[in-house]
Amino acid sequence: MLNYVEFFDKGVALCPDRTFLVDGDVRMTFAETARLTHRIAAGLLAAGVGPDDPVATMAPNTAAGYTCQWGIIRSGAPWLPVNVRNGIEENLEVLQRMRARFLFFDSSLTDEACRILAEVPTLRAAVCIDAAAAGCPALESWLPPDDGSTGTYHERGPRDVVSIPTTSGTSGRVKGVQLSNASFAAGIANYLALMPYDVAPVTLAVAPLTHGAGYFAGTTIPLGGAIVMHRDTDPGSVLAAIGEHRITTLFVPPTLLYGMLAHPRVREHDYSSLRYVISGAAPLSETRLREAIEVFGPVFCQNYSQTEAPVTVAFMTPRQHVEALADPASEGRLRSVGTEAPFARFAIMDDDGALLGPGERGEIVVRGELVMNGYFEDPEQTAAVSAHGWHHTGDVGVVDDDGYLYVVDRKKDMIISGGFNVYPGEVEQVIWSHPGVLDCAVVGAPDEKWGERVVAVVEAEEGVEIDAAALRRSLRERLGGVKAPKEVLLWERLPRSGNGKVLKREIRRRFWQGLDRSI
Structure with a gap:
């Protein structure tokens, strides 16, 4: 198995004089x-x-x-x-x-x-x-x-640590994720097996290269893939850069994708160079997914992974999206994150460690070389997420009869209202389909009657006014009394992490502040 840096050196050997990095006027x-x-x-x-x-x-x-x-x-x-x-x-x-x-x-x-x-x-x-x-x-x-000279450096093997990205997950405590050469090799193998290229790749780096976007950019390097640095997250400038640099590959978090689709000039640019637009980091609105395929063409991909199992666990290819759109019986797959990557395994597990069958809901667990070595100097947390021989993602999911994985929610985000389980992701999908909604988050708030009540916090598209009462009535008609939010709040901006993820724990904290319980 190759070490991670050897994949970089493959690109160097393949095309030493090709431009690799573009950063404004800088070309390397x-x-x-x-x-x-x-x-x-x-x-x-x-x-x-x-x-x-x-x-x-x-x-x-x-x-x-x-x-x-x-x-x-x-x-x-x-x-x-x-x-x-x-x-x-x-x-x-x-x-x-x-x-x-x-x-x-x-x-x-x-x-x-x-x-x-x-x-x-x-x-x-x-x-x-x-x-x-x-x-x-x-x-x-x-x-x-x-x-x-090329120098003599520290010798590293397949399971030696290459990188220690950090994650706070649902706990809020920073944890160091120890990723090995094998983790990155498996990620590259998955990516290139699922996303072949008929032209030399050119990646537009908009999201931070220190995180998921960097993993995806790195996978194209063995093919001689170039990377264009783009520090501006304005949706209009991203749209223009695609045609200007003949971008083939773009990784976008949902928030940026929604902004791009809402831009008034979104249909005026040239996207003919695109081969793959990859969305990850958070669940995607099915309504916006359909719109993205219409705007950018049949190039859209959905990826499921996490820092502890990077790059690709499950993947929805452009072809799978096209097939789902063409067949009414399969269009429900648009809500999935695709099927198992070639060099990864996933399954659904109950709380006792038993693997569940198709249609049964439980925690998504993962196996394969891509899984981390463990958390940095944290054997207790490492053991907790490695129980029963699988890596535990903390996500709730279900697999259908054809092997498509559906991520329902974070395990710790589940709301128990009046004794019923409510998964915020299901409610958010419906809210995202409402005209004028840019983004939303559904959380549980304390309630004397229900234990927790379902609350939706909504961010509108720029220049759009949403009637919260009308939206709440619409949601009740579509979702019923248990799942429909008891309260809809309009916020100018949702709190987000540096990666663009909506910080649900920050939203939830505002409702539970000062109480002696959080559930």
Whole structure:
């Protein structure tokens, strides 16, 4: 099995002189990028960074920041990605809890870097990737001379840790997810088996490359895939960039996709280069999915995975979407996330560890090389999610007779109202279909009569006014008295994470604040 960096080197060997990274006016070929990664790796070893010393990157989507990521991986040290869209307090917790030893940061984050240097005691040194800042050298002055050698770095095997992304899940506590060479190799194998290319891939990097978007971008590198950095999340600029750069591959979280579809000029751009538009990170509105296929063509994919089992567990290909749309008997599959990826296994399990059959609802569990080694220095949590020989996702799902997986909700998000189980995802699908709704979240709020009452918090499209009372009546007609929200609230903006996920726990906390119970 190849180590992750060897997939990068395949791209270098295939087309050394092809442009690999595009960042504004900056163009870097595969060969140029590879040389820089060797110098970064050599610099880390000269600085005393060992194979168990996490090295962090904290930068927006830039060519220099992405190159540092590969330099860290090449050195054999674990790469610790830091999401710049998170708040400084959360990123401080990430760096402290994971005991970061070295930091590469962008000068736009100098204030944050100053705090990190002062408050993360394990840090040995830091380098600013684009200019001297915060008392730290610029990358160019820190790098050892380019002597043309490839260097000797820390030896790493298939199950050695390559990266430690972090996740808070439903608990709110940061956990370090230890991903191995085998995890990434399985992810690349799944992706390329499911998404073949008839042209050289070009990925538009809009979502942070430190997270899911980076995993997907990395899978095209062995094919000589180029990556275009795009720091602007304005939907209109994303739409224009597709045609300008002849983008083949775009990973978008649902929130950005909804904004793109709602843009007044969405049908005026050229999308003929697109091969795959991938949605992941959160459930997708079936109504918007249909619209996306109409606008962008038969290129839409849905992906199911999580940080602990990255890239692809289940996948809905463009062909499967087209087939579901063409056959009324199969259109319900549009609500699924597809079928099992070639190099992964999923199943549905009850609370006692028994595997369930088609149509039975339970927790989604996963097996395969892609699953993490465990949580960083957290054997208790690792054991909890590894019970019965499967990785437990915390998601509730069901599999139909044809093997299509449907994600119903997060296990801990389930609302028990009047003794009945209500899954917010089912209610949200109906709300998303209402005209003018950009996004929504359904949570349980305390109620003396029902124990929990179903509450919908709705964000309208820009310039649209929604009648909350009329929406509530419509939902009651469609969902019945148990599932329909007892209350519909209109918020200007829903709280979101740096990855664009709606933070349900933040919404829920507002209703339960000050109480001695949370269920």
